[in-house]
Amino acid sequence: MSADTSNDGCEDTREAIMKATYRALRDNGTADLTIQNIADEFEKSKSLLYYHYETKDDLLIEFLSWLIDRNAEFLEGDDVETTEEFVSAMIPRDVDDERAGFRAAFVQMRAEAASDPAYREQFTQYDRLYRETLVGLIEQDVEAGRLREVDTDALADVLLSTIDGAMLRYATTDDDVMPTTREGADRLLASLRGEE
């Protein structure tokens, strides 16, 4: 019982449910994200989903946190210490399949936030976190002389929008927009470094 983040096999099962939800979302889209579809991706039964989560909404809310945490892990892998490294990590030149699927899932959850306050709250936090991270990196870069003086807020926002936009376009388009966008972002940063 109890709501603490305790140990044992229970957590394994919940993790498996999150992964199943991820696969179901990636392959079917939010429109067809039914409990049944999640169960189909899950080794155990549909009823078990209700043993671990009160309602579908409950499950999905937790899934959103899980997905956002998962996203943060991409950053932790590479150690990011400059603005440029941040951009590189978020707009990779070559996108592996795992991350492609991830982006598809992420974008679909995010769009829900346009009409669901609970989701919106989460993505607002998410957005602020990344924005502040970026502001911190830019300030460090300026101090260290790696970037010339800039309007930090404006640069952070434009970079974050570019990153999110690249993800959205990548996930909803047949064209490979990542490399060119990355190229453009690199050039932008280069020009702010004083290079011509």
Added chain:
Amino acid sequence: MSADTSNDGCEDTREAIMKATYRALRDNGTADLTIQNIADEFEKSKSLLYYHYETKDDLLIEFLSWLIDRNAEFLEGDDVETTEEFVSAMIPRDVDDERAGFRAAFVQMRAEAASDPAYREQFTQYDRLYRETLVGLIEQDVEAGRLREVDTDALADVLLSTIDGAMLRYATTDDDVMPTTREGADRLLASLRGEE
């Protein structure tokens, strides 16, 4: 008879259905976009929706075209002749309510494209159109000396990603990301004009 885009009340009705769908989507979100909700926004009966469209999916596919066309109209209103004007039109400093609702609807439809091929096809076309528009504007600007020599493709992609990202963040967040993003984009273009 015949399938041409002729006159009469039929087209009026279909237009009314599109508007009703728009309102239903804006207010309820894709998750709750039911035929009933559309019918509630529609002056005529629910059955009539099936008189004019085979299925809900059919209706929604046509709605997507309608929505994309509607979006293009925002550009035609203001006459856009430079890259900067394009960016201004797409990332307005003050967002009126009508366009806010529009963005919410648009983003939600777009996210569907991550898992639905028919939607994806439409947004791929949409993306290409805007990208090419942007490439054309940038080339003109360079020729006219309004912009220094740049990698046209990279700049077009980074601008389009910024625009789409600003829209996504605006629609899914409680913070007002438009003004700062716009500020950053303006500065970027200013620096490409040679100004410091």
Added chain:
DNA sequence: CATTAGTGACTGAATATTCAGTCAGGTCCG
């Protein structure tokens, strides 16, 4: 003109289907 037949737009009520959520009970392990 009056009547008949025909048609497209439209409706309300009925049907078909999907889906979240329940429940009675099973298994395994201390």
Added chain:
DNA sequence: CGGACCTGACTGAATATTCAGTCACTAATG
């Protein structure tokens, strides 16, 4: 035993879809 974990069959409500029939209007006919 008793509790944690798990299942398959089931249900009710929501939802998409169908359908028999109405209504306003037009064209043709005598």
